[in-house]
Amino acid sequence: MKRLLVVEDEEHLANGLKFNLEAEGYTVDVDENGEAALHRLTQGSNRVDLVLLDVMLPGLDGFEVVQRLRAAGSFVPVVMLTARGHTDDVLRGFEHGADDYLPKPFDLSILLARIQGLLRRKTWLEKDSAAGSSQVPDEYLFCGRRIDFARQVLERDGVAQPMTLMETTLLRHLIEREGHAVSRRMLLEEVWGVRHDTDTRTVDNFIARLRRAIEDEPSSPQHLQTVRGVGYRFVANPTVAL
Amino acid sequence: MVPGEVRRRKVWLVALLGALLIAVAIALNIGWIVVNWRTGLLLLVGIISFAILIAGLCFNTAFLIREIRRNEQHNAFIHAVTHELKTPLASITLYLQTLRQRDVDSVRQQEFIETMLVDAARLQSTIDQVLLAGKTGTARRVGNPTDVDISEVVDECVTVAGRRHHLVNGEVQVVSRLPDGEEAVVMGDREEIHAAITNLIDNAIKYSGEQVKVAVELVKLGARRVAINVRDQGMGIGSDELKRVFRRFYRIPGALGLRVRGTGLGLSIVRAVARRHGGRAYAESEGSGKGSLFTLELPLKPS
Numbered sequence: 001m002k003r004l005l006v007v008e009d010e011e012h013l014a015n016g017l018k019f020n021l022e023a024e025g026y027t028v029d030v031d032e033n034g035e036a037a038l039h040r041l042t043q044g045s046n047r048v049d050l051v052l053l054d055v056m057l058p059g060l061d062g063f064e065v066v067q068r069l070r071a072a073g074s075f076v077p078v079v080m081l082t083a084r085g086h087t088d089d090v091l092r093g094f095e096h097g098a099d100d101y102l103p104k105p106f107d108l109s110i111l112l113a114r115i116q117g118l119l120r121r122k123t124w125l126e127k128d129s130a131a132g133s134s135q136v137p138d139e140y141l142f143c144g145r146r147i148d149f150a151r152q153v154l155e156r157d158g159v160a161q162p163m164t165l166m167e168t169t170l171l172r173h174l175i176e177r178e179g180h181a182v183s184r185r186m187l188l189e190e191v192w193g194v195r196h197d198t199d200t201r202t203v204d205n206f207i208a209r210l211r212r213a214i215e216d217e218p219s220s221p222q223h224l225q226t227v228r229g230v231g232y233r234f235v236a237n238p239t240v241a242l
Numbered sequence: 243m244v245p246g247e248v249r250r251r252k253v254w255l256v257a258l259l260g261a262l263l264i265a266v267a268i269a270l271n272i273g274w275i276v277v278n279w280r281t282g283l284l285l286l287v288g289i290i291s292f293a294i295l296i297a298g299l300c301f302n303t304a305f306l307i308r309e310i311r312r313n314e315q316h317n318a319f320i321h322a323v324t325h326e327l328k329t330p331l332a333s334i335t336l337y338l339q340t341l342r343q344r345d346v347d348s349v350r351q352q353e354f355i356e357t358m359l360v361d362a363a364r365l366q367s368t369i370d371q372v373l374l375a376g377k378t379g380t381a382r383r384v385g386n387p388t389d390v391d392i393s394e395v396v397d398e399c400v401t402v403a404g405r406r407h408h409l410v411n412g413e414v415q416v417v418s419r420l421p422d423g424e425e426a427v428v429m430g431d432r433e434e435i436h437a438a439i440t441n442l443i444d445n446a447i448k449y450s451g452e453q454v455k456v457a458v459e460l461v462k463l464g465a466r467r468v469a470i471n472v473r474d475q476g477m478g479i480g481s482d483e484l485k486r487v488f489r490r491f492y493r494i495p496g497a498l499g500l501r502v503r504g505t506g507l508g509l510s511i512v513r514a515v516a517r518r519h520g521g522r523a524y525a526e527s528e529g530s531g532k533g534s535l536f537t538l539e540l541p542l543k544p545s
């Protein structure tokens with residue numbers, strides 16, 4: 001059974017979420033502040049499969065929680081919930097390492113669908129690597145870099161660097177379409193599973209993060225190329241391809 | 243960097259620039275006097291022009307800083323109101339969708355309905371607060387004053403506040419009333435006075451922490467004025483904050499302030515209501531952690 005953590009200081013929302021998630025068959029824990037959640041996630045004995053994180057928390061806010069979580073080496077999928085619906089806030093959430101984002105008030109079915117989507121993607125990454133059924137093997141090597149999709153790790157010059165679930169999924173999606181340009185819209189729909197409610201700059205933000213991870217010079221990318229007016233393209237071996 | 247920090251740095255840059263310009267102007271002024279002290283009339287004209295220039299610069303700098311501060315507070319207010327409106331709305335939406343989509347037993351249903359009612363009341367109070375702030379912030383005097391019995395209003399406010407915060411064991415009490423047979427009648431707007439007293443009691447409860455103990459007193463100050471004192475044993479207020487807390491949008495900064503919900507309008511409404519009735523509002527505290535005393539003073543109706 002999947003275990004979810006709800007981090008929300010508003011008691012009513014926390015109870016409502018817990019009721020619904022338990023009705024969906026998840027085990028649910030609730031923490032009402034960021035410190036408690038961080039402690040549970042980094043030192044707790046139970047493995048948490050997904051975190052629903054409110055932004056406006058007393059003490060540490062949601063942005064800080066997700067940032068510290070990533071810094072502590074935990075790459076559990078995080079969905080942020082917030083009353084602050086500005087694009088800048090959304091981008092800030094992603095910048096700090098969130099995987100998905102929903103503005104309050106949210107639609108229950110959409111929330112459940114997003115949670116399922118993230119959990120499925122995670123299982124899919126893990127299972128694919130176990131069964132070896134994907135077009136791209138669990139391990140992908142290019143130009144001295146090695147990506148382990150199951151463990152969400154990028155190895156470069158012998159240094160292992162963890163990636164978030166969405167970073168891994170996005171990179172895998174682009175690698176599977178190597179050499180072909182994929183539009184931002186398509187990436188949003190196929191990787192994030194969202195249609196109209198998220199800004200396409202979300203994608204740009206993740207690409208920027210991936211570039212910092214895999215490019216020698218993130219400002220003049222060789223592997224994750226921008227295709228003007230379209231979107232992005234992955235090129236494994238730029239000297240051969242072009 | 244946090245946006246607040248960026249803004250604060252900008253404020254200081256502007257302030258520094260203003261201060262530098264003022265210093266340069268003063269230096270030039272003195273230099274100019276030293277060079278031209280012989281030519282009388284020119285000297286006078288020059289001194290006056292420089293004085294105007296310096297005054298203008300000072301005014302400009304002060305104005306800029308104030309505007310930036312105000313803008314900052316306004317943003318914080320928009321933020322707080324957004325949160326105060328969207329959170330209960332999100333909760334109500336969630337429970338309604340739950341009731342629509344799932345089979346919920348009747349006990350749970352009742353529980354959900356209670357929750358939604360509490361959220362609706364929270365929405366209502368935020369909306370009332372914003373509307374009242376708009377109303378009291380514009381006109382200077384109460385529109386159609388009527389006789390308001392303060393004892394009655396105080397009792398009502400205490401009962402309602404206790405119920406709303408689920409305090410049933412006398413955590414909020416009227417500890418001192420007027421002597422039997424005496425009454426305190428104020429010419430004014432009952433709704434506004436009610437809101438002002440409610441705001442004081444709500445604050446006392448909200449900033450009390452775990453142990454709520456709020457004492458409300460009704461005291462006559464001579465024959466002309468009546469005071470409503472609201473005393474709590476909560477977090478208290480630093481001496482430099484005592485006046486600032488009445489400013490519109492102002493909220494005490496720091497971790498403890500963050501844990502309390504609010505829009506930063508409450509005390510500014512209390513002050514505006516006091517002024518509109520020809521009275522005043524003020525706070526006293528022995529410092530952080532030592533509780534505080536808020537007083538609303540209103541003039542009595544001449545008998």
